[in-house]
Amino acid sequence: MQVKLLSVTPDAEALIARCARISHRSEDKASPEADRELIRKLIRWGHESVLEFAHAVFLIEGISRACANQLTRHRLASFVQESQRYVDVRDRNLVKPPTLQGELWEKTSSLFSQARLLYEELVEEGIPKEDARYVLPIGTETRLVMCANFRELRHIIRLRGSRAAQWEIREVARRMLVILKEHAEGVFGDLEVEA
Numbered sequence: 059m060q061v062k063l064l065s066v067t068p069d070a071e072a073l074i075a076r077c078a079r080i081s082h083r084s085e086d087k088a089s090p091e092a093d094r095e096l097i098r099k100l101i102r103w104g105h106e107s108v109l110e111f112a113h114a115v116f117l118i119e120g121i122s123r124a125c126a127n128q129l130t131r132h133r134l135a136s137f138v139q140e141s142q143r144y145v146d147v148r149d150r151n152l153v154k155p156p157t158l159q160g161e162l163w164e165k166t167s168s169l170f171s172q173a174r175l176l177y178e179e180l181v182e183e184g185i186p187k188e189d190a191r192y193v194l195p196i197g198t199e200t201r202l203v204m205c206a207n208f209r210e211l212r213h214i215i216r217l218r219g220s221r222a223a224q225w226e227i228r229e230v231a232r233r234m235l236v237i238l239k240e241h242a243e244g245v246f247g248d249l250e251v252e253a
C-alpha cells in the first residue's frame with residue numbers, strides 16, 4: 059500500500075494556537091514552542107475543537123475494498139474512491155493478508171486469477187463494468203483520497219491504530235501518523251499505533 063500526503067494546512071500548529079488564543083486575547087504569547095505547549099494542554103483538557111482548523115488530504119492506494127469500506131465509515135472525513143462502475147479494473151491485484159501464506163495463498167491467488175479472467179470475459183461480452191465487478195472479491199485493491207481535519211484524524215488513528223482494528227487499516231493509520239507527526243508533532247505526538 060501507499061499512503062501519500064497530497065496537502066496539509068501550512069504551519070498548522072501556529073494556526074491552531076492562533077485560533078485558540080482568540081478566546082483569551084493571548085495572541086502576544088505566540089511562539090513555536092509556546093504554541094506546541096498550548097496545543098498539548100488543549101488536548102489534555104479535551105478542548106479538541108480547535109484542532110478542526112487544520113486539515114490533511116491523503117491519497118491511499120493499494121488497499122483492499124475491505125479496508126476502504128472500513129475507512130469510509132468515518133463520517134467526518136471526505137472521500138473520493140476509484141469507481142468500479144466506470145474504471146476497467148482487470149489489472150488490479152489482490153491484497154495479501156499476512157495470515158495467508160504458502161499453499162493457502164497459492165489457492166487464494168489462483169481463485170482470484172480466475173475471477174479476474176471472468177471479469178475480463180464479462181466486460182468483453184458487453185456486460186457493464188458495474189455488473190462485471192460482482193465477481194471480484196473484497197480483497198481487490200482500490201485507491202481513494204481522504205480529507206479530514208486534525209481532530210477527526212486523531213480519532214481515526216486512535217480507533218484504527220488500536221490492536222482491535224484489522225492489520226490493513228492499522229497499517230494505513232500507522233503510515234498517516236508518521237506523516238502527520240512530521241507536520242504537527244504537538245497535535246499527534248501523543249499517539250502511537252500498536253504493532
Ligand SMILES: Cc1cc2nc3c(=O)[nH]c(=O)nc-3n(C[C@H](O)[C@H](O)[C@H](O)COP(=O)(O)OP(=O)(O)OC[C@H]3O[C@@H](n4cnc5c(N)ncnc54)[C@H](O)[C@@H]3O)c2cc1C
Nearest residue numbers: 128131132133134135210213214217218220221222223224
Ligand atoms: C475495531 C473496530 C471494529 C468495528 N466493527 C464493526 C462492525 O462489526 N460492524 C460495523 O458496522 N461497524 C464496525 N466498526 C465501525 C464503527 O462502528 C464506526 O462506524 C467507525 O469506527 C466510525 O467511528 P465513529 O462513528 O466514532 O467515527 P466518525 O464517523 O469518524 O465520527 C467521529 C465522531 O463524530 C461524532 N459523530 C459523528 N456522527 C455523529 C452523529 N450522527 N451523531 C453524534 N455524533 C456523531 C462521534 O463522536 C464520532 O465518534 C468497527 C470499528 C472498529 C474500530
